[in-house]
Amino acid sequence: MKRRALLATPLLAAAPATRGALAQPRPARLPRLGMISAASADDPVAFVHLRRYLAALGWRHGETLHIEERHGNGEPGVSPRLAAEIVATQPDVIVVTGSTEARAAQQATRRIPIVFLQVVDPVALGLVASLARPGGNVTGAAASGQMLWGKRLELLAELLPPERRRLAVLTNPTNPAHARNLTDIAEQAPRLEFSARVLPLARPSDMPAVLAEAAREHAMLVPHDFILFPARRRVVAFAAEARLPAVYENRFSPEVGGMASYGADLRENYRQGAQYVDRLLRGARVEDLPVVQPNRVELVINMAAVTALGLNAPPMLLARAEEVIE
């Protein structure tokens, strides 16, 4: 009996492999992937990376996968419309690049699997019941399991002299993460004797006015947001021009001249998201895919920016940095 069972296993083992191989060349109807981003179509960092990782997994648009994209271009309130459009294309999986889009997609469908990217603390946002067991049709890759504004404030505290403690906090009130960010900052700031001034930015056109306001403070906190992120070059350039030390959520900003960032490397986030899309396209169920978190959070310091701001990075800080951009 045992031996017969052993003999039977090659066939069983071979079956999923063939199914996977067969699934790829299916010209009749390619698997469909819907992608929603509230950000601008001009700088689709998340989608570019996602497509690359998907291609590495064998999913190429037009060949093995049909991808439908929608962009909100930073305009508030368009995500539900985008989500409805994507759901109407009857995709097999929907990928969303943030909390705003995730909520909109979740409202639009309770059936089609939704994979979110770049979301911080999806449990608090109500996207999933728990990290281990999402419980609905939504799962994904979290940018972090919890808010890290305390660490970012600590970073500023190490760089700035004690008298410079006034902060400008840029925030998009239409982003569901907005309230959580503000709560965390409000909680952490007093410990390091910071005072925070919240500068709402509801639409891209508000940018000049908001930045002008920020320039009046000692430093600036820039969250990862569907308006702020595509405009990161502009924000970084403004900070440099205004000699405003700014801390960002991730390395994309220091890479273009931002002073420092503390947070997960989002490329890992995109890769994890691509893996979940892959598994869902191959038939996995959302309930089998817990929310995945980054393995690491990293401190990235742009030394040139620090120097340009006339600041000194203490050795303790540099020792902590995963990467120091000269």
Place this chain on the structure above:
Amino acid sequence: MKRTLSLAQRLALAFLGLVAAVLVVNGSISMWFAYREATEAAVRVEQEKADAAAERVGQFIAELEQQIGWTTRADWARVPIEQRRYDFIRLLRQAPAITEALFVDGQGREQLRLSRLEPDVLASGADLSADARFRGTREGRVWYGPVTFRRGSEPYMALAMAHAGRNPGATIAEVNLKLIWEVIAGIRVGGSGYAFVTDTAGRLIAHPDMSLVLRETDLSALPQVADAIAGRDERVQTARTLSGQSVLSAHATIPRLGWIVFVEQPTSEALAPVYATAYQTLALLGLGVVLALLAGVVLARRLTGPIRALQAGAERLGQGDLTQRIEVSAGDEIGTLALRFNEMAGRIQDAQETLEAKVADRTRELSQSLEELRNAQDRLLQTEKLASLGQLTAGIAHEIKNPLNFVNNFAELSVELLAELRAAMEQAGLDPALRAELEELCAMLSDNLAKVTAHGKRADSIVRNMLAHSREGGGERRRVDVNALLEETLGLAWHGARAERPGFNVTIEKRLDANVGELDLFPQEFARVLLNLFGNAFHAVQQKHTPGFQPHVLVATHATPASVAVTIRDNGTGIPEAVRSHIFEPFFTTKPPGQGTGLGLSLSHDIVVQQHGGQIAVATEPGAWTEFTITLPRRPQPQDRAA
């Protein structure tokens, strides 16, 4: 009805069965050994992989300990707080798995806390003296906390190390075990094998599929995990994964931590060499069976070809074709059998031919016997007829004899009375004329009486001859020299014939066999027979008047142990066909009336057959010759003459 297979089919099947059986047995044994060997090899490999995996996971923790060890030096308690913080920062930089590092002094007060998620806390003085992590270091230098899942998802473990020196503090590290993934994912077991780690309760700590870990999967229900937790000796077993796939599972326990590292490889892959051997064996088996089939068919054909020839030959032989011979060139048993078969066929053919000849002989003999039997029957009929005729004749003669005696006696008496009449007439002195007339009448009476007497005597003679038929062995029976009797009666006959006809002449040839000797005979009766036959012979040659005819009579005897044959042959007129069947009947004669009574041969037949138990036969060629042959048995047949 059971279908019977031909010999060729059975031979082929037997050969096939034998070869297949040998191949199957051989294949099974070699397959079994190969299976055992490959399984053991696979088990060994799995075991080694499990040990290596455990080693690597253990190494992961050991490296952490080593890095934490920097902060546990005896002099570390004396370095400034900033230096300690710097050391912790370095620790976090070097060990990405450590999410949080704490320094607790000897009194259990928190002196330093660095976290990747929270701002650093210096000299908080929080009382951790009751904390399990701190208390753990009081018992041993290194303490491993239980595995916990932060927010129900990411596995964490506290690792606390006591510092060196007096009243030592402790460094406590919160380790994100998710990073073991990099170790575990790097472990390759064959093509698709993998390793995973569980804690002592069977909860998954590390697995190449991170999502399983993040769901806080409890694997203690899997038999292999349960067995490993229970500490069973069997460290390798076939098992099933959560998804039901059959795997060869090995495990090794990481010392100190108590975690169990499992290495699993799909059985199909682990046992691939076994399958390869099995397929090879099966292929060889198939090939062998095909070859055996071909060889069996060829062999069976070659074996049964001669047998078929034999069978066909036997069939034709059975149908009667005795000239059939079987062409078998083989020198083996079948060849020998064919040879014997051919010999047998030859013998049967010979035997049949002999049999046919014998049947022909027997048939001939039988028809001869039948012919003889017919002749005997004819003779018997004739004899019976003649015997009854003879009796009739004797009866008639007996009835005639008395009146004839009266006639003869009174005729003789009348002659005497006539003489007395003449004498009386002399004395009476009668007229001469009357006397002359009376004398003339008397002379006429006397003549008549003489004729009555003469014919009466002849009639008496006939009657006596007729009576001879009824006589029983007239005279005495005694031993008689047949040849002497023959000579004697021949002389008598010859003189009788000369007396009757003085000019008669005949050449008599005698061929008497000296071996004849004496026979038990009635000599007078047998002499009568001989006289009769000689008389007939002499008469026959006298009747023949062809020019240049030389009368010739042959008398011959011939002795055999059982009988004596007497042959009398003349070259006279022969006996016509119409006459021959009647010659032994009474009163049948070819002589003119008065010259023969027609009783001679009848009487002779009676004497030879009835009295002496012999035979008398005649052979003749009309106008050429006649031959009578008397055959007498040496021992006289018992007299069974009916009354």
